[in-house]
Amino acid sequence: MRAVVLRRYGGPETLAVEEAPDPVPGAGQVLVEVEVAGITFVETQLRADRGPRRVELPAVLGNGVAGTVRATGDGVDPSIVGTRVVSTLGGLGGYAELAVADAGDLLPIPGDLSPEVAVALLADGRTALGLVSAAAPAPGEWVLVEAAGGGVGSLLVQLARRAGARVAGAAGSAAKRELAASLGAELTVDYTDPGWTRIVREATGGLDVVFDGVGGEIGAAAQGLLKDGGRLSVYGMAGGPMTTPDPRVTPVPWPATDLRELARQALALASAGQLRPVIGATYPLESAARAHAAIEARTITGKSLLRPARPRTGRGAPTGV
Numbered sequence: 001m002r003a004v005v006l007r008r009y010g011g012p013e014t015l016a017v018e019e020a021p022d023p024v025p026g027a028g029q030v031l032v033e034v035e036v037a038g039i040t041f042v043e044t045q046l047r048a049d050r051g052p053r054r055v056e057l058p059a060v061l062g063n064g065v066a067g068t069v070r071a072t073g074d075g076v077d078p079s080i081v082g083t084r085v086v087s088t089l090g091g092l093g094g095y096a097e098l099a100v101a102d103a104g105d106l107l108p109i110p111g112d113l114s115p116e117v118a119v120a121l122l123a124d125g126r127t128a129l130g131l132v133s134a135a136a137p138a139p140g141e142w143v144l145v146e147a148a149g150g151g152v153g154s155l156l157v158q159l160a161r162r163a164g165a166r167v168a169g170a171a172g173s174a175a176k177r178e179l180a181a182s183l184g185a186e187l188t189v190d191y192t193d194p195g196w197t198r199i200v201r202e203a204t205g206g207l208d209v210v211f212d213g214v215g216g217e218i219g220a221a222a223q224g225l226l227k228d229g230g231r232l233s234v235y236g237m238a239g240g241p242m243t244t245p246d247p248r249v250t251p252v253p254w255p256a257t258d259l260r261e262l263a264r265q266a267l268a269l270a271s272a273g274q275l276r277p278v279i280g281a282t283y284p285l286e287s288a289a290r291a292h293a294a295i296e297a298r299t300i301t302g303k304s305l306l307r308p309a310r311p312r313t314g315r316g317a318p319t320g321v
Helices: 041-047 115-135 151-162 174-181 196-204 216-223 259-271 285-296
Strands: 002-007 015-018 030-039 066-070 084-088 097-102 142-145 164-171 187-190 209-212 226-234 279-282 303-307
Touching: 002 285, 015 030, 015 285, 030 084, 030 115, 030 285, 041 164, 066 097, 066 151, 066 174, 066 259, 084 216, 115 151, 115 259, 115 303, 142 259, 151 164, 151 174, 151 209, 151 226, 164 196, 174 187, 174 216, 187 196, 209 216, 216 226, 259 303, 279 285, 285 303
Parallel strands: 142 164, 142 209, 164 187, 209 226, 279 303
Antiparallel strands: 002 015, 030 066, 030 097, 030 303, 066 084
């Protein structure tokens, strides 16, 4: 099979397509022919050795894939062969034509959804649903979504609006702010503008909830916009150190909910037309380095994907890049 192999830490150029042995499913596992693989910002950090953990090299990055089951290991019902599924991989192995997944991690793809939509919702959908469930924005409350034009942020905007909240979307480009507005954000601001916090405070009178996936100076500034007792939901550090909750705000813990069930709920909402992942770019396997560079440059609106194989058709299939 072809796979994108990381042999040394560094910039996007360290990702190279190579011929690799076909993986073999062990007991309780299946072999998936990968149609689409997800790419996350965390994977760009792992590649550069700046992530929350270190991967042993050589490695094939990629935690989420959608495709078709082609073989099963011992203990797995062989009738599952031919099923369209989406699955996590335990952190590695997705940037390839074939991948091994634990059978217990598989989720069937609803028949009306494309594999692109399914994999875009696998990690981002469960994250957004879990965050909104825990923060519980109420009708009429003001919610700030940082990185509102990104994969998770664009879903948070939709889910907060679905809960009846009023949404302020913060993003660093006009295209991402326009996207946030099209998804229901009542107010959008450029958080690279030094005066962005004043605009938010004047428009909202203070925030009830902040979804902070950026951290650093932006996360600290957003926290300062919360009313006393307001809820701070911290889930990332794309722009600096993780935000430390101030004593006057209420930190939001992750809900005691199964991640697989959250992903299943996200797929069901998408199938019902109630949640739409924004897919900004879909790259061939050979362009994994270009995909990482674009994510790091923050030029992509929404989710970025890799396509090792030609996709099947289905409702919600993106046009791609």
